[in-house]
Amino acid sequence: MRVLIQPHSLSLLRIKRGIKPLAVAREEIALEANSETPTSGEFWQPAIASLHQQLQTRQWRGCQPKVVVSNQFAHYAIVPWNASLHSRKEQSAFVRHYFTQLYGDFARAWDIRTTPMTYGHSTFASAIDEKLLQALREEFSRAGLPVHHIHPHLMVAANVIRQKLARTPLPNALNFVMLENDRIVVALIQHGQWLSLQSYAAESDIENQLQALLDRESIIAGVDNSEWPVVFYAAGANHLTSLQLPQRKVHNIVPHRQDQHGMEAWQ
Helix, strand or coil: CEEEEECCEEEEEEEECCCCCEEEEEEEEECCCCCCCCCCCCCCHHHHHHHHHHCCCHHHCCCCCEEEECHHHEEEEEECCCCCCCCHHHHHHHHHHHHHHHHCHHHHHEEEEECCCCCCCCEEEEEEEHHHHHHHHHHHHHCCCCCCCEEEHHHHHHHHHHHHCCCCCCCCEEEEEEEECCEEEEEEEECCEEEEEEEEECCCCHHHHHHHHHHHHHHHHCCCCCCCCEEEEEECCCCCCCCCCCCCCEEEECCCCCCCCCHHHCC
16 A cells, blocks of 8 residues: 655555556545634644545555655755764764754754765765654554554655666766655765755746756856766656756656656555
């Protein structure tokens, strides 16, 4: 069972495993914003309410759920290397402190995860509101479907890209662009290390916007990314699924032609 939670939609997919996985059930539910809690930050409540209703139906019984949370419900940071940290406890405290500096006291209530730390290199970290995670676990537990996999959408996209480009020789550096509905994530990755990552509201002319954003990220990271290829991943109900940028090589990743969210590609 694949579940994608976004601010304005809830997507569910049931896959029958086999040599060629087969989608046997699919639901796409449009959601309305919750106007009763505009300042609470819990904009995921309509999605949880809709999920509760869906899990009462027979078509999802006996599944093994995997949940992906929209980038709009997740938070990311590139945490710099700190040579003064000597234990995992100190590293965890430093990462949380870094998130608090970036996002304020809200970050104190987030579940923060990091990639394995490499000596001398910055670390990629992601965070999801602990209340959202708890609400998801409770709903699946009530339905008899314990959930062990809840991931930010960006990380799932990165894994899909690795699968899609496994046989494509890529240089040691690339520009990574993810479009999820009306948000763009732009990242620079070099030698497997995340150099920079920013999220922006998507403009009507995305291709021109991206030209400027890639130049901006180059300045922030202090590298020349003009010769780096662009790996573009489009997810959600976007009008743009193929990107063309002048004087840049672009790898367009289409997760699955029959599913705009690419949920069949999630392993």
